[in-house]
Amino acid sequence: MSDSASDDVTPTTNPLSAAGDLVIAVDHVGVAVPDFDAAIAWYRDNLGFVNHHEEVNAEQGVREAMVGPASGDGAMIQILAPLNDDSTIAKFLDRNGPGLQQMAVRVTDIDAVVAHLTANGVRLLYPAPKGGTAGSRINFVHPKDAGGVLLELVEPAAGH
Template sequence: MDAVAAGLSEDGLLRAIDHVGVAVADLDAAIAFHTEVLGLVLVHREENLDADVAEAMLAVPGAEGGTQVQLLAALTPESPIARFLARSGPGLQQLAYEVSDVVLASARLRERGLRLLYDVPRPGTRQSLVNFVHPHDAGGVLVELVEPAPGPHRQGEESRELS
């Protein structure tokens, strides 16, 4: 398999689909729909002031360690999520992949000519480090790279707030 076809998986950088991000206008209403109607469980909730979002992570009961749904609501009208909602309305906003090293994964993607939104990864959910591939370079999809914080970051974890 050639290097381009192998992508980030060639070095073991790509681990899993981490989550699917959904932009919502009302976080509490979206949580209620996903828990009461679909039966998901709320596993984490926080405000990320750096990203200007309130967010919640939900999972299928018994699969809290697997791929999750991230609900994202704007904290201010200037938030990137507020701009997304104004442009596109509520709906799928991103696809996130778990990587073992977000700095290295970002460098490898830049070597392949992709644009990333940040020069240096930023804090994400659950004290992770994140970067994003520009949607114009990823078929119109905002691709998030997530390097989880060391230690447990899924099942049984208590919520941690970013300051």
């Protein structure tokens, strides 16, 4: 018998590592908020975070910002506020209220990751990647296939 729960973990192989480490980091967590400016102020005033990037993504129906430590190191928090009542974020807020909306992982080749996932029967929300923050390419794994989490795949734009 084992003395530690970690001793009971069976090592697993990572089929993506053979393809060149396509999934490289947690990129950010997305937080849905009804008041964009108030959320930015909260993270600034309480955690000292700075707004590293801000934009309006009309296709997604959101105003968004990436906030984090001034150094820019590590994963960011993505503030997501709806532009209108029809946006996905507005619908999320109506159902759940403010809070964690998604987690994103950074990938080096979204097309290869998507091909791998779909070959394994994993459902994605879009048939092809869409435009994301700062020119990135994104897609989402259906929450039912990712343990109840809306999992975003992010391939940053060149130079980011």
